[in-house]
Amino acid sequence: MLSQFTDISRINVCGGDGGAGCMSFRREAFVPKGGPDGGDGGRGGNVVIQADAQLSSLIDYRFKHHFRAERGTHGQGARRNGKSGEDLILKVPMGTVVRELDPETQTPMFEIADLVHDGERVVVAPGGAGGLGNTHFVTSVRRAPAFAQLGEPAEEHWIELEMKLMADAALVGFPSVGKSSLIARMSAARPKIADYPFTTLVPNLGMVRAGEYSYVVADVPGLIEGASEGKGLGHQFLRHIERTALIMHVVDMTGGFEDRDPVEDYRIINRELEQYGAELSERPQIVVANKCDAPGTADKIADLKRAALDDGHMFFAVSAVTGAGLNTLMLAVGEQVAKLRAELAVSDEPVDLRDEEWERRRLQREKRFRIVQEEPGAFRVVGRAIERMVIQTDWENEEAVIYLQHKFARMGVDDALEKAGCRAGDEVRICQRAFDFEGAEDFSEYEELEDAGEDVAVEAIDVADAADEGVEVVDAADAEDDAETSEGE
Template sequence: MARFVDRTSLRVIAGHGGNGCASVHREKFKPLGGPDGGNGGRGGDVVFVVDPGVHTLLDFHHRRQARARNGTQGQGSLRNGSAGEDLVLAVPDGTVVMGADGEQLADLVGVGTRWVAAAGGKGGLGNAALASAARKAPGFALLGEAGQERELVLELRSLADVGLVGFPSAGKSSLVAALSQARPKIADYPFTTLVPQLGVVSAGEQTFTVADVPGLIPGAASGRGLGLDFLRHIERCAVLVHVVDCATMEPGRDPLSDVDALEAELARYTPGLGGELADRPRIVALNKIDVPDAAELAELVTPELAARGWPVVAISTASHAGLRELSFLMAREVAEYRAAQPPPEPTRLVLRPPSVGEPAFHVDPDPDEEGAFVVRGERPERWVRQTQFDNDEAVGYLADRLARLGVEDALAKAGAQPGAPVTIGDVTFDWEPSTPSGAIVALGNRGADPRLDRSTRASAAERKSARAARRAGPDEEDAEPAT
């Protein structure tokens, strides 16, 4: 049995970029023909696209994670890795995408609208792209970057011109069925309608859509009954129609009190889109006048409701009395409301380049350890993620990049001492100021760097283990080592 789902959560993971290739061209009589490692391919994006054939979020209710393909690694002979295929997810028109904290990220309205939910990682450069006058044949390549990962909440808010507002069993579903070709479930018990139903109505030359949504009860704006499910789907409606049951036998209910209760809930609800509901045009449809007592009651309350400035129509979904007048009235109100709205502004891509003179990084003292420092910045953190730390030449290349950026000079000015722990991203180094900014360092064999000898790295590893033990506390420090 098909289900309607209008709210769900989804974890999206973009593809990782492929690693670059470290390769040297070799052929007969040319044992070292120069670097020819290709670049890694970029990771695939996760993209949402509005599809007119999708009307529910049911697919995402059963699929809580969506992952795009990774890029492939570069190869020798200057062959770049292939890009990961984008993962395109079809969503219904009117889908709102929010972050895990509730912040709205995208409002997907209009067939074909696309939004990149998670961007794929960039591929790493191969050693052919890293070659320079100082490094004619690099023995390393850069790693690909990880793809973006997000926890999202998808919420469907129906797109309809007219929203029917009423208590359970007021006749909203019967009205949609009488006006259009929609066939919602109709029964004589409350909350027969559990999911929104859309019907297309024609009145003369105009065509518009009508939404039949779950019934409203007092306290709906606070989540009682199906209130939030109801109210979410009328946020975008241009006109609201009060469907009032004039034949109800429930004590304490009459058309005026029903309308007042509905208006109170609409005033309490704060929509996330489209402005306040109190500003929307209203129409009052007094239903079930095929019952004699209901017809008399409708005639009695019509002047008082009309005095509020709302058009009032007495109708019967059973005999179809008043439905033609109601449909033309709804068409007129929809046309007037749409004409009064300002034209939509064209979508613009806003680029905010960094200010002139804005530093590319910041050096701050580490609050967790005395004498330690943290380097924060998009470029140094990205460079660290791209580095192969089991390759001395790659580490030396990273040191040169940081030195050219001015990181070593900034650490010296901040008071860092040789051997001070320095954290960039998720990697902690023991700072050894051996590469002053602008210095030219004589390089050794491929994959090696004369500034990085094994003894220095071993002592740095010992100091790192000692720091980790101090941070762990006395209990873990005294624990027996794992075997």
């Protein structure tokens, strides 16, 4: 039988295509030279990932892997704009990390967002921009622009969704130390319990109520030596501990089937936590000596208590079978969780600010561009903002192509190409288009040109040894500022 617990999914997302702008002129009786009146195309819908407190797994993405938002409609005459596409909202459990995947290797490249609050959202596949109608390209010298922008096709890509449990405390330890029995006694959770190792293969959550306290405890599958290196599915289990504020380290005082030393078990698990992530070893920890009702464990309990207290950890001796010591443990855990919650509440930033931060980072990534020399005499300009302009240009319309060339000059693309070593006659490649470079142009020649209503500033990015690798990184925002300054002079 397949497990219903799903903590990693990879899905293909694509925003909706943008609608094309309209090239139209007002034509009415008794209205000579009515002028341009083409409407804008509608923007494509975004694919949005949103955290939902009602969900507990990524099961919805187990069998369906492709998601696409609605496209925008085309603009029309009489300044009628096209309708924008509806956003597609994909809901995930709280505690989901969203990562961008390399299209070839399918390995994570960078983290897009970490959704830990109910309702928190991030755009993972922006819809294509709608094309501008010809009304946007009117200037003092271009009174009747006979071109409009095409809609931008949306890009599809793969992302990874990784769910990390959102629990206040996590029960960790070797297999068969009694973690499942403890969570069953402490809460209403009913995990599988049996007298053999690795009975628990997926985490279990239980709500605990003790006195005035209530909190969530996670029963994490057993760890073994080498878990930090991935042994025994260690990475899959250890990731769930990252979210918890408190670690409940359970140690079997009987030594299990192998008659292990409890103190050595305690040391091994702590080493694995430290090797997986140094911050885990610094996290508040309560040491729980379980199966203390077994005969001949008194000396072992004393040795473990001494080791735990020397490390600065609280210590409790309990029995999941008889319930001895459990009430005291549950109250102590509740008190610690309440303190940790209070500390987090002070530093936690509002959800809307986190949403704005994810969006700001996305826009920054979109605005960057760089120049790469692919071969002698051939350079490629890479950047979503630049590529969008090329895609939205009607290459059958000479006036539209000239406008694009002027726009590149204002953005500093020509200057950046020269700095990267591009010379007149070299080939410049953008998307699937190739051009002959004619050299940087004088901005003052295009003083009459106006921006077409979109923010095309591109921020610089740091590339190690860029010059050695034939990469020129530029800041087009600064380039446009310089252009405006020279025009003003």
